[in-house]
Amino acid sequence: MSHGFNPIGFLTRTRRPGRIEITDILSWLWLIAGTLAVLVPVVWAGLSSFKPAAEITRFPPTLLPRTAVETSVQGYEKPLSLWTVTIDGKTREMAMVRRIGLKAQMVDPQSPEAPVSVDVRAMSPVQKLTAATENYTDPLTRFDFLTFLKNSVFVTFVATLLTLIVNAMAAFALSKYRFRGKNAIFVLIISTLMIPLTVVMVPAYLVVVGVGLVDSLWGIIIPTVASPTAVFLLRQYMLTIPDELIEAARVDAASEFRIFWRIILPLTAPALAVLAIFSVLWRWNDFLWPLIVLSSRENFTLQVGLNAFQGEFSVQWHYILAMTFLSLLPVTAVFLFLQKYITTGIAGTGMK
Amino acid sequence: MGNLKLTNISKSFGALTVLHDINLSIDDGKFVVFVGPSGCGKSTLLRIIAGLEDITTGEIEISGRDVVHLSPAERKIAMVFQSYALYPHMSVRKNLAFGLENLRFKRDEIEVRINEAARMLAIEPYLDRKPRQLSGGQRQRVAIGRAIVRNPDIFLFDEPLSNLDAALRVQTRAEITKLHRDIKTTMIYVTHDQVEAMTMADQIVVLNSGRIEQVGTPLELFERPKNLFVAGFLGSPRMNMLKATVIGMHDDGMTLDMGYGTTWTTGIEPDTSMIGKAVLAGVRPAHFSVSEQDGLPFVVQYYESLGTETYVYGTLEGQSDQIIIHQAGHFSPAPGSRLKITPLPDRLHVFDPETGLAIPRKAKQRDEAHAFA
Numbered sequence: 001m002s003h004g005f006n007p008i009g010f011l012t013r014t015r016r017p018g019r020i021e022i023t024d025i026l027s028w029l030w031l032i033a034g035t036l037a038v039l040v041p042v043v044w045a046g047l048s049s050f051k052p053a054a055e056i057t058r059f060p061p062t063l064l065p066r067t068a069v070e071t072s073v074q075g076y077e078k079p080l081s082l083w084t085v086t087i088d089g090k091t092r093e094m095a096m097v098r099r100i101g102l103k104a105q106m107v108d109p110q111s112p113e114a115p116v117s118v119d120v121r122a123m124s125p126v127q128k129l130t131a132a133t134e135n136y137t138d139p140l141t142r143f144d145f146l147t148f149l150k151n152s153v154f155v156t157f158v159a160t161l162l163t164l165i166v167n168a169m170a171a172f173a174l175s176k177y178r179f180r181g182k183n184a185i186f187v188l189i190i191s192t193l194m195i196p197l198t199v200v201m202v203p204a205y206l207v208v209v210g211v212g213l214v215d216s217l218w219g220i221i222i223p224t225v226a227s228p229t230a231v232f233l234l235r236q237y238m239l240t241i242p243d244e245l246i247e248a249a250r251v252d253a254a255s256e257f258r259i260f261w262r263i264i265l266p267l268t269a270p271a272l273a274v275l276a277i278f279s280v281l282w283r284w285n286d287f288l289w290p291l292i293v294l295s296s297r298e299n300f301t302l303q304v305g306l307n308a309f310q311g312e313f314s315v316q317w318h319y320i321l322a323m324t325f326l327s328l329l330p331v332t333a334v335f336l337f338l339q340k341y342i343t344t345g346i347a348g349t350g351m352k
Numbered sequence: 353m354g355n356l357k358l359t360n361i362s363k364s365f366g367a368l369t370v371l372h373d374i375n376l377s378i379d380d381g382k383f384v385v386f387v388g389p390s391g392c393g394k395s396t397l398l399r400i401i402a403g404l405e406d407i408t409t410g411e412i413e414i415s416g417r418d419v420v421h422l423s424p425a426e427r428k429i430a431m432v433f434q435s436y437a438l439y440p441h442m443s444v445r446k447n448l449a450f451g452l453e454n455l456r457f458k459r460d461e462i463e464v465r466i467n468e469a470a471r472m473l474a475i476e477p478y479l480d481r482k483p484r485q486l487s488g489g490q491r492q493r494v495a496i497g498r499a500i501v502r503n504p505d506i507f508l509f510d511e512p513l514s515n516l517d518a519a520l521r522v523q524t525r526a527e528i529t530k531l532h533r534d535i536k537t538t539m540i541y542v543t544h545d546q547v548e549a550m551t552m553a554d555q556i557v558v559l560n561s562g563r564i565e566q567v568g569t570p571l572e573l574f575e576r577p578k579n580l581f582v583a584g585f586l587g588s589p590r591m592n593m594l595k596a597t598v599i600g601m602h603d604d605g606m607t608l609d610m611g612y613g614t615t616w617t618t619g620i621e622p623d624t625s626m627i628g629k630a631v632l633a634g635v636r637p638a639h640f641s642v643s644e645q646d647g648l649p650f651v652v653q654y655y656e657s658l659g660t661e662t663y664v665y666g667t668l669e670g671q672s673d674q675i676i677i678h679q680a681g682h683f684s685p686a687p688g689s690r691l692k693i694t695p696l697p698d699r700l701h702v703f704d705p706e707t708g709l710a711i712p713r714k715a716k717q718r719d720e721a722h723a724f725a
Binding site: 248255262 | 402404424429430431433434435437438439440451454455498502
């Protein structure tokens with residue numbers, strides 16, 4: 001097996017061949033614990049999004065989506081729920097007609113003539129696996145989910161595109177041009193990292209009001225475009241691009257913009273991919289700022305829209321879970337598509 | 353048309369002046385090599401000609417046009433960089449086309465020029481490869497190709513061979529020389545390697561600490577170095593410097609007392625005012641004759657034999673300055689042994705140690721000079 005991938009050999013590797021050391025055990029424990037910590041909530045949300053509304057709040061909580069089995073019994077108009085009942089030491093499946101306090105009136109579905117009274121402590125519901133697809137279909141049809149989705153996609157796409165271009169331009173100037181005050185400007189940009197969003201939220205909102213972008217998607221796109229993290233990331237990466245390439249392009253009669261567009265941007269692709277992932281995650285998951293800026297329902301993004309399922313008196317968890325799970329899919333897809341750049345990009349942003 | 357005229361060029365980075373008042377005129381079609389130790393300003397001068405670096409004062413003319421305020425592209429120059437500076441994300445073809453596209457050439461004209469350059473440099477098989485899939489020598493040729501397609505007035509080379517291994521360097525050196533013979537465009541070539549300078553140049557410009565030391569053909573510089581720096585820089589191993597005193601003048605030239613009871617008359621222009629003056633006599637390693645009887649006492653330290661030639665390292669008796677002598681064939685003197693060495697008098701250079709300047713030779717010194725024991 002000198003060539004090809006050996007999964008067993010790969011998984012049973014140890015720090016030193018043929019010996020299991022404390023490091024091997026610790027790393028396995030750490031990796032398993034980390035995987036579980038990350039995965040369990042997502043898996044639970046995914047499974048629970050298929051549960052009927054009543055099952056989600058059930059105690060003790062269950063993992064798999066299940067629902068009560070119902071059956072139609074002769075002489076009764078509505079379908080009755082099936083229960084496993086223990087009477088006189090014998091276990092039978094019976095349908096419940098009605099429940100009064102601690103007693104329930106049950107009938108045998110095969111011989112529905114004589115109802116019997118059963119102690120509720122002696123019975124448990126018969127359940128089957130289910131998929132409550134109405135959790136997905138209801139919001140998609142009855143709520144404005146598609147509008148929210150369209151808004152979110154628009155905001156994420158446009159904001160990411162602008163983020164990449166604007167910050168790459170700033171990074172290009174800061175990494176490849178010599179001008180007075182260059183370092184001061186860079187320090188100024190970086191120092192804004194220390195100011196949290198909550199501090200600038202009110203002034204930023206006032207600016208958005210002033211320029212008339214309240215309740216507009218551009219009101220959440222434009223204020224988020226310039227990012228000190230992005231400028232820093234891209235500048236550090238661009239510093240590793242040799243100046244001779246730019247000089248060669250100048251000798252080759254390229255304009256400064258063409259140098260940026262045809263030479264610098266393609267060579268910064270790994271860092272741009274990293275930034276694109278970050279930007280998509282930031283914009284897609286952004287909640288607070290859209291909540292502040294947007295006021296009419298047709299402008300809501302997905303994250304703000306999901307909030308609408310959370311009413312003053314009731315929380316429609318089944319819809320929230322289903323829509324949350326749906327909203328995870330686009331970022332997951334973007335991540336899968338760009339993830340190979342993350343390692344090369346992050347490794348490449350350091351010293352060459 | 354590609355002549356170049358530099359007038360009173362100075363360049364300062366802040367308080368540091370790297371080029372002092374450079375004046376240089378290069379004729380169309382010449383292969384000119386800028387050579388000098390690292391930090392002498394040769395690359396800066398090249399970048400100034402290219403337009404990649406501003407000048408502090410002075411004038412630059414290319415083909416009769418004042419180009420000081422023109423961009424590199426408008427100067428009609430092309431440059432080959434030390435690192436080749438190929439665009440790593442573009443294929444070889446795109447690399448060659450990039451400059452022409454920027455100049456808004458037509459598609460088919462670009463195609464014709466690329467094919468022409470690729471044929472000339474034998475890079476046709478690699479046109480669709482990326483630079484990282486090429487070897488060092490192939491990248492080098494693509495870099496030259498990128499310069500050729502532009503059809504510039506002047507080619508600029510910035511130490512283009514320094515990233516190649518020794519064998520490839522010799523080969524590429526010959527290819528560049530051949531290319532120059534074929535296309536007959538002015539080329540300016542920067543190197544710190546005096547062998548490249550000697551073998552490739554029509555004209556060598558020796559630079560040192562921001563000043564031009566001497567301009568001339570390789571042979572001129574080798575045979576008539578103007579000063580100690582040029583004498584020491586060109587030729588490998590370097591020229592030996594022996595202490596001497598001027599003791600007389602006559603029609604044949606200057607008579608030097610070399611110490612150890614030896615005197616020589618050299619083919620140096622006589623100048624009676626120099627009698628009694630201490631001078632440095634420069635002798636290249638190959639210009640010594642070795643004998644058992646007469647000459648300067650030379651103590652052998654060690655020798656390096658290459659089979660076909662031998663360099664012997666040692667000192668003059670009682671002195672500490674190292675002297676290197678070159679002998680043809682294999683020669684193995686025992687370390688510590690004494691030899692008598694005699695400089696070939698018509699190959700002697702005499703320098704004034706105070707100014708560093710060479711004392712001019714007589715025009716036809718070869719036939720007139722004689723050695724005295």
